[in-house]
Amino acid sequence: MGRARMAENKKSSQVLQGNEACAMGALAGGITFFAGYPITPSSEIAELMSQCLPLAGGRFIQMEDEIASMAAIIGASLAGAKVMTATSGPGFSLMQENLGFAMLAEVPCILINVQRAGPSTGLPTQPAQGDVQQTRWGTHGDHSIIALAPSTVLECFEMTIECANLAERYRTPVVLLLDEVIGHMRETVVLPEPSSYEIVSREEPASGLAEYCPFECDAERLAPMAAFGGEYRFHVTGLTHDRHGFPTMVPSEVDSKIRGIVDKIEDRADELSDLEEFATEDADVLLFAYGSTARVAKSSVRALRENGVKAGLIRAKTIWPFSTRRLKELAERLSLVVVPEMNLGQLVIEVERAVCGKVAVRPLGRVDGHLFEPDEISEFVMKEIGR
Amino acid sequence: MSEAIETARTYLRPSKKLPTVWCGGCGLGIILSAMIRAIARVGVEKNDVAVVSGIGCTGRMPTYVDFNTLHTTHGRALAFATGIKLARPSLTVIAAMGDGDALAIGGNHFIHACRRNIDMTAIVANNSIYGMTGGQYSPTTPHGKRGTTAPYGNVEHAFDVASLAAGAGATFVARSSVYHARELDRLFEKAIRHKGFSVVEAVTNCYTSYGRLNNHASPVEMLRWMKENSVPFAAAAKMDPEELEGKFTRGVIVDRELPEFIESYDEQASALAENPVAVEQVGNILRRFDAAAERLNPKSG
Ligand code: SF4
Numbered sequence: 001m002g003r004a005r006m007a008e009n010k011k012s013s014q015v016l017q018g019n020e021a022c023a024m025g026a027l028a029g030g031i032t033f034f035a036g037y038p039i040t041p042s043s044e045i046a047e048l049m050s051q052c053l054p055l056a057g058g059r060f061i062q063m064e065d066e067i068a069s070m071a072a073i074i075g076a077s078l079a080g081a082k083v084m085t086a087t088s089g090p091g092f093s094l095m096q097e098n099l100g101f102a103m104l105a106e107v108p109c110i111l112i113n114v115q116r117a118g119p120s121t122g123l124p125t126q127p128a129q130g131d132v133q134q135t136r137w138g139t140h141g142d143h144s145i146i147a148l149a150p151s152t153v154l155e156c157f158e159m160t161i162e163c164a165n166l167a168e169r170y171r172t173p174v175v176l177l178l179d180e181v182i183g184h185m186r187e188t189v190v191l192p193e194p195s196s197y198e199i200v201s202r203e204e205p206a207s208g209l210a211e212y213c214p215f216e217c218d219a220e221r222l223a224p225m226a227a228f229g230g231e232y233r234f235h236v237t238g239l240t241h242d243r244h245g246f247p248t249m250v251p252s253e254v255d256s257k258i259r260g261i262v263d264k265i266e267d268r269a270d271e272l273s274d275l276e277e278f279a280t281e282d283a284d285v286l287l288f289a290y291g292s293t294a295r296v297a298k299s300s301v302r303a304l305r306e307n308g309v310k311a312g313l314i315r316a317k318t319i320w321p322f323s324t325r326r327l328k329e330l331a332e333r334l335s336l337v338v339v340p341e342m343n344l345g346q347l348v349i350e351v352e353r354a355v356c357g358k359v360a361v362r363p364l365g366r367v368d369g370h371l372f373e374p375d376e377i378s379e380f381v382m383k384e385i386g387r
Numbered sequence: 388m389s390e391a392i393e394t395a396r397t398y399l400r401p402s403k404k405l406p407t408v409w410c411g412g413c414g415l416g417i418i419l420s421a422m423i424r425a426i427a428r429v430g431v432e433k434n435d436v437a438v439v440s441g442i443g444c445t446g447r448m449p450t451y452v453d454f455n456t457l458h459t460t461h462g463r464a465l466a467f468a469t470g471i472k473l474a475r476p477s478l479t480v481i482a483a484m485g486d487g488d489a490l491a492i493g494g495n496h497f498i499h500a501c502r503r504n505i506d507m508t509a510i511v512a513n514n515s516i517y518g519m520t521g522g523q524y525s526p527t528t529p530h531g532k533r534g535t536t537a538p539y540g541n542v543e544h545a546f547d548v549a550s551l552a553a554g555a556g557a558t559f560v561a562r563s564s565v566y567h568a569r570e571l572d573r574l575f576e577k578a579i580r581h582k583g584f585s586v587v588e589a590v591t592n593c594y595t596s597y598g599r600l601n602n603h604a605s606p607v608e609m610l611r612w613m614k615e616n617s618v619p620f621a622a623a624a625k626m627d628p629e630e631l632e633g634k635f636t637r638g639v640i641v642d643r644e645l646p647e648f649i650e651s652y653d654e655q656a657s658a659l660a661e662n663p664v665a666v667e668q669v670g671n672i673l674r675r676f677d678a679a680a681e682r683l684n685p686k687s688g
Contacts, residue, residue, distance in 0.1 A: 027673060033474050048672075054656035055669045059473045059649075064499040068466035071459065071496075075439070075470025078457060079478065083470070101460050228437050228455035229475040235450060237458035246404065246450065 013190045018156040018182045019086075021189065022112055023048035025160025026084050028191075030199050031110070032058035033081040035072035037065050037091060041125040041180045042114040045086035066091035070098035070111070077107045078236060080227030082164055082201070086112035088180075089122060092131055093138070099173055100139030101238045103261055106217060108167035108202060108225075110160070112176045114183035117342075117369045126369030127180035129291055132346040135175050136320050142258050144265035146272060147175040147320040149290040153187040155317070158197070165200035166272070170264060171217070171225055177319060179342065181292035181371060205232060216243045217260045265321050273323030276315040279305065283312025285336045285381055288327075288351050290316040292371060293340050299374035304381055311381065319347065324354035331355040336384055340364040340377050360384075398423045398433070400453045408447050412606025414565035414591030418512050419448055421568055421589075422481065425575035431479045438481050439468040441493060444518040444593070445485035462493030465500040465509060472507050476649050479579060480507040486527040487517045490546055494526070501555035501584055505648040508578045508585045509557075511548050514593035522596030533600040552586040553641045559585035560641040565592065566613040567637060577639065583647050590617070590635060 016024070023045045026034070034049040036042075046062070053060040058081070063069040066087050073083035087095060092113045102109050115131050117123035131138075135147045146166050148159045156178065163174040205212050205224040214234045216223040223243075226232035239247040240254050248254060265272075279301055280286065289297040294315040304311035314326065327337075337359055339348035345363035352361045364380050366372055399405065409415050426436060436454040440446040442461035449456035455478070459467045464482040472480045489497050489511045500509065516534055517523040524534030524541045527548060531540045549562045559581040561574040571589055578585035592598060592609035603609050620638035623631055659665045 024672060033470065035470060052669050052672055054652065055659055055665065056673055059652060061469065061473060063466060063469070064495050067463060068469075068496055068499075071463040071466035072470035072473070074459075075457070075467035075472075076474035077470070078455075078467075079437075079471045079474035081470075081474035083474075097460055098463065227475070228457075228471055229435065229478045231434060233433060233453060233455050235456045235458070237450075238460055239458065 013188050015186050015188050016153050017044060017184060017186050018150070018153050018178060019044035019114065019184065020048055021153045021156035022086065022160045022176065022178070023052070024191070025157040026110070026164070027052055027056060028157070028194065028197070029161035029164035030082045030201070031084045031164060032056070033073060033076040033083045034058070034060045034085065035063050035069040035076070035083075036085045036087065037063055037069050039066075039088045039091045041116055041183050042086045042088045042091075042112065044183075045112060049084075066094035067097060070095040070102075073109045074098060074102050074105070074107045077109050078228050080229065082108070082168065084110040084112065084164070086114065088114045088125065089116045089118045089131065090120070092134065096134075096138040100141060100143060102173040103139070103143045103145070104238055104240070105236050106171040106215065106225075106261065107173070108171055109173045110163045110167055110176065111173060112160070112178065114178040114180060116180050117367065123369040125180055127292060127342060127371060128367065128369065129179055129293065129342040129346070130367070131177065132319060132341070132343065133349075135177060142262060144262045145175060145320050146170065146172060146265060147177050148274075148317060149177045149319050150182055150317070151291055151294045151315060153185060154189045154191075156182065157189070157191055159317070161197055161199070165198065168200045168202045171202065171222055172261070172265065175320075177291065179291045185292075209233070213243045214245050215241060215257070217264060222264060269321035269323040270325050272318055272321060273325070274317040275323075275326055276317060278313040278315070280312035280314065280330065282310055283330075284310040284334060285312070285338065285385065286330060286334050287311065287313045287377065287381075288316065288337055288339045288347075289313065289341070290319060290347065293342060296372045296374050297340055297377055300377035300381070303374055303378040307378070307382070307387075309381065309385065309387070316347070322347075322350040322354075324350075327351060327354035328356075331358040334359045336381070337361045338364055338377070338381055338384065340366070340372055342366050342371070394423060394427050398427065398452055400451055404451050407451060409444060410595045412592070412594050413444070414514065414593075414610075415444055415448065415512060417565040417568050418483075418510065418571065418589045418591060419451065421572035422483070422510065422575055423452065424572040425579055426479075428572075428576050429479070429579050435478055436481070437468070437471050437478045438483060439464045439471065440483045441485075441488040442519075443485040443488050445483055445512045446488065448483045462488055462491070463496060464488070465493065465496045465507075468507055469500065469503075469505060472505055473649065476506070481510065481579070482507065483510045483512065485518070486511060486513045486515065486548070487525040490526040490548065490551070498551070498555040501552050501557040501586065503648050504556065504558055504583045504645050506582055506584070508575070508587070510575070511586065511588045512591050513548055513588050514591045514597055515545070516593050516597035518593040518596045522600055535600070548588040549586070549640050552588075557586045557641060558583035558643050558645050559639070561586070561639045562588040562590065562635065563637045564590035564613040564617055566610045567617070570637065574639065581642070583645060
């Protein structure tokens with residue numbers, strides 16, 4: 001790196017916390033409305049949004065609970081705003097109700113969940129990764145979701161922008177899954193220049209009121225989305241609805257609605273998947289991890305390699321939809337996959353499903369509110385391979 | 388009559404959505420038509436109205452009217468409405484809710500909406516029962532009256548909706564009934580014109596669920612009960628409590644001024660934009676992002 005470049009980086013580098021980086025990513029990504037309810041370890045996001053939004057031409061509100069927070073962002077999104085809320089464990093449970101509404105009504109919104117140890121009030125506020133399957137299945141009925149998981153402060157920034165873009169592009173709620181360590185960790189970062197990232201906004205209709213079909217979604221084609229208060233009056237309901245938005249019980253219409261909201265995400269699993277690979281070229285043993293656990297797992301890979309074990313790491317940056325493609329390829333030549341998670345085995349279920357029994361998959365869980373130690377993972381691997 | 392037909396043609400959605408799901412003799416249609424007449428008189432463009440509801444018989448109201456309409460989850464209408472209004476203050480936002488929706492599952496949202504004073508209107512259609520689910524007792528079922536989950540009579544006590552709204556801080560509170568349809572639309576009109584959070588309780592009848600369980604002879608007899616057992620607010624002030632026993636009061640109960648949420652918020656934002664320290668602090672964050680920097684000056688609406 002040249003001297004001038006280094007000096008410039010030093011100037012623009014800053015020490016940021018993961019939660020702060022999320023709020024800054026939200027502002028960079030064009031979020032103009034935030035509603036939330038205080039809960040540790042996510043409150044810094046709301047605090048920074050409340051500080052910045054009035055000066056950024058947006059609005060902030062602290063609602064009476066997380067149910068209302070989720071409702072308010074959906075309302076604001078329908079009125080044309082780009083919207084976000086942030087919460088943690090117990091609040092995430094309360095948000096499931098209206099998360100389902102946003103899925104069925106196809107309303108773009110971002111929900112940041114800074115995971116803490118549960119169930120219930122659990123361990124305020126130690127880290128965990130216990131909400132991975134809740135993110136996928138927490139609300140009732142058939143649905144699908146997009147969820148990303150950052151491992152660094154810089155990724156908190158970048159992925160929040162990405163969440164906003166995905167939400168707008170696919171007219172769907174998107175969850176950013178942090179854990180307490182990522183949310184509260186401070187790192188020196190150089191935020192990317194605005195010209196280096198893309199900002200996506202929902203497609204607006206051009207069809208004229210009479211022809212506008214706000215819910216003509218299927219796997220291939222997503223309907224443009226008008227805003228309340230513009231030129232298109234339309235109906236939005238949490239009842240299963242036809243392409244015009246009105247309730248329907250016609251089996252064919254119900255079927256295509258539900259398949260539509262699932263397929264528009266699941267059919268794109270490979271396209272949406274973002275996996276970072278480390279030392280996988282010749283790997284014999286694979287660690288599959290995400291969030292703060294993936295940081296530890298990287299050290300474990302190095303330690304294992306020093307001990308002569310050909311270990312590699314896949315860090316999943318996209319959690320949902322879960323793409324099986326790369327794991328299927330690797331399964332042909334791996335002898336073992338270990339999935340360390342700060343839960344008792346959640347994403348490991350998907351890994352097992354992906355490899356179809358072609359390779360042994362072992363979960364390694366930790367639920368005591370503490371991060372893994374690098375040795376803990378490498379020792380587990382050594383034991384599993386009988387060394 | 389022709390004016391009524393004209394209003395209906397203008398504001399109701401084309402025939403496919405009608406007839407309504409409501410039972411014959413239900414008062415909800417009277418409330419819906421009073422709401423439409425009020426909007427017509429205020430003269431807001433259809434594009435500039437959002438009608439939001441929750442779940443239950445009242446929850447179906449938005450389906451039939453040609454505005455921006457949102458049928459949300461049970462109890463949450465006001466929370467969704469809050470987001471709509473904050474994102475687009477130019478919209479006239481009306482939330483229509485039943486008593487169970489607004490006051491049981493939505494009770495917390497209701498009192499906080501009253502407290503915040505955002506310029507929206509809440510219509511509470513109070514029929515003292517859960518109609519759609521088949522007649523379970525609600526937070527406004529009177530003590531002793533029957534519901535399918537109070538087969539021997541309700542041992543709980545009812546909310547007084549208007550007093551609750553007033554106590555929680557709503558800046559406009561009024562009540563009337565579906566018997567007094569003209570009074571109802573005038574109150575809706577006042578509520579919509581009021582700058583701040585307004586609540587109108589519309590006492591209504593559910594013969595299907597409440598009436599039959601509580602020995603009312605017919606929907607008409609229930610309307611007659613409203614006529615005979617309600618007292619204008621001014622007259623009630625001169626009556627003693629025994630005379631008012633079992634009756635409800637009608638009219639405007641609260642009408643006061645208090646800074647409105649969005650006005651206060653935007654005033655603060657404008658002041659901040661003039662404040663070099665705030666602009667320095669926040670500007671340093673925002674200027675880095677094109678999307679946010681473009682909006683560094685607060686918008687007015
Ligand atoms: S159940 Fe009661 S409230 Fe519901 S539509 Fe019938 S009469 Fe009206």
